[in-house]
Amino acid sequence: MEHDQSRSLAFVLNHQSEAESISGVVELLDHFGVDVKRVDPDGLRDHIRTLPNLEKHANHYLVATPAGLTSLEESKDGCESLDCTERFQGTFLFGLNPESQLPMCLEPLSGGAFEEASLTERYQISDRLVEVCGPMSGLTIDSSLEVPPFLFSHGSRGTPAEPIIFCDGGWLFARVRGGSSEAFAATSACTVALGAEQTSNLKASSLVSELLPFLMWIRHTFSDSGWQLADCGANLIIDDPLLKPEYGFLDLTELLDLVGPDFAATIGFIPCNHKRTAPSFATRVREKYPQFSICVHGCYHSRGEFGNRPDSELIELAHVAHRDMEHHRESTSIPFENVMVFPQGIFSANAMKCLRRAGYLAAVNTEILDVGNNAGVEMRSLLQPAVLCHGGAPLLLRRNVTDDISSIALDLLIGKPCLLVAHHDYFSEGMQPLKALLSAIHNLSASLTWTNLEAIVGMNYWIRPNGAGETRVRLFTEAARMEAPAHSGRLLFEKAREGNSDTLRVLVGGTPVEFESREGLLTWGVQSDDYLSLNIEIEYERTPPLSKSVFSQSHRMRWKIRRSLSEIRDDYLMKATGIYGFLQAARRQMKRSGAG
Ligand SMILES: [Zn+2]
Secondary structure, three states, rough: OOOOOOOOOOEEOHHHHHHHHHHHHHHHHHHHHOEEEOOHHHHHHHHHOOOOOOOOOOEEEEEOOOHOOOHHHHHOOOOOOHHHHEEEEEEEEOOOOOOOOOOOOHHHHOOOEEEEEOOEEEEEOOOHHHHHHHHHOOEEEEEEOOOOOOOOOOOOOOOOOEEEEEEEEEEEEEEEEEEEEEEEEEEEOOOOOOEEEEEOOOOOOHOOOHHHHHHHHHHOOOOOOOOEOOOOOOEEEOOOOOOOOEEHHHHHHHHHHOOOEEEEEEEEEEEHOOOOOOHHHHHHHHOOOOOEEEEEEEEOOOOOOOOOOOOOHHHHHHHHHHHHHHHHHHHHOOOOEEEEEOHHHHOHHHHHHHHEEEEEEEEOOOOOOOOOOOEEEEEEOOOOOOOOOOOOOOOEEEEEEOOOOOHHHHHHOOOOEEEEOOOOOHHHHHHHHHHHHHHHHHOOOOOEOOOHHHHHEEEEEEEOOOOHHHHHHOOOOOOOOOOOOOOOEEEEEEEOOOOOOOEEEEEEOOEEEEOEEEEEEEEEEEEEEHHHHHHHHEOOOOOOOOOOOOOHHHHHHHHHHHHHHHHHHOHHHHHHHHHHHHHHHHHHHHHHHHHO
16 A cells, blocks of 8 residues: 555665564554565665755654664665665664664664673563653563563663663663754564464563563654554453452442442343343442443353354354343343353353344453364454454453553553453452552553443444545454544545455434445445444444253253352352461462452
8 A cells, every 4th residue: 555645654774684573573563553664785775865954754663673684784885874864854773782883863862782691580671761761661570581681781871772661781772862853772573473372461571671662662753653452441340259349258238339430330240140140230230330230141050051062052152141131130220231241261162153143242251262273363453442353243252350561551551451350359358458459550541441341342442544644443353432533534444354244234323324334344434424323333243142942941041050059159268267278379370370
């Protein structure tokens, strides 16, 4: 596609011996919506020559390794003074090591001296460069780097050089400012491959070197021209409780008092409990909607019920769960979120497809492993608001309340919602741990929108101006609730089309629009002024419930009995101290092995 002059453009300088790392940066830039050109030294010199000497290419950025810069220097023909880093609005140099010849602009950094980091460094993120570090500002990360990076051996504050990521031994990522341009330098190489399989959610501690400098630079430099999350939603999901004043250690009355504009919570409600909410308590719950809500948590909450099963069973469980939630809504007038949280975090790609066929908006889960194929997801799926590669309903990821705060901050930096999970035992010391966590999250970003899950599902789209009066909108769910971005003109929508799900209709503001489906994308365009509401709905074919159950009566009875026993454990036994300590240790073990 032809580059629009009004948009920023990143030139990535090729160097043969570093092809893999350079490809990684190009992929990452492209993933975050940055216009990018990969150029050889000749091509870059030609580009620099298109402007008179000493002029700068506004909006143009240079990305290079020291070896790339050296080869550029060697190939210059002598008739020009070519400190190319001065001819761009900004520069990002990565992969610096003891052999690197630093360009002039980076001289304030270290004079070329480097140290090797140790394996167990605690890295500090600067609290003085909020515009670069965003939600990661001021955090400390205990790193578990497999290959320790080099560090700039010194660099004192107060020079034009500012550390961004650093530790006792030196600096890993820094900025040097000169006049109106900024040069960023990282000792790390970009070793993140977007196609690499991941079997668990991202951890900031293992990405300090290989991802963070790149991500911070991209988010900072291309904040206007790359993909941006329109609004970032937040919610705490508490799995399993019944709707009653106390469940295990959870005092639901206190929790209800806590919800408000700065805190929203959802109970992962087990549908087969639909007859057990007392009318008096239902009134209290209802009053707090939408900041307090319930969502679908399994069906009978039996082990792996949305795991590896035939489609006929999965679709029945999805429908029965939905039907029971409807019964609960009818008898209590408490609305529910049309969103599934899988019991124990166990799910299969087939279950995701059956959820869509049964009309669910999304699933929320801690785990990413599809137990049907024993397969994880590509790295790229974790660098966007929802996982779509399983096909079927979109999968939004949540994090345990006890996870490191730096990983929650990483989600915000990427542009993902802030979804958290707790169980009743988290409240064994009352509300204080939760209050402390909310305050820590507020310090990461004061602009989070704490709201209900369906609203958060509707916020999961990225936008970016396309130049020439156009705005691109990339959707990650089938239901987006959006306001037209200012001066958006024509809106070009795109939604990844996974699996073989047939799309029936695309509705904008309730009106069907023409759409195209090719190259794995659904696309359509509308003129934003033509619509009062830009709410989007993508409709897929549904499978109606079967008239006869595929499960036997005794099977369903067994599940219900097992559920009652778990409830006795949560509600009574765990409060007995000895057993509680033992179970807490067991839960920590389960968490490590990934249960939910
Ligand atoms: Zn559960």
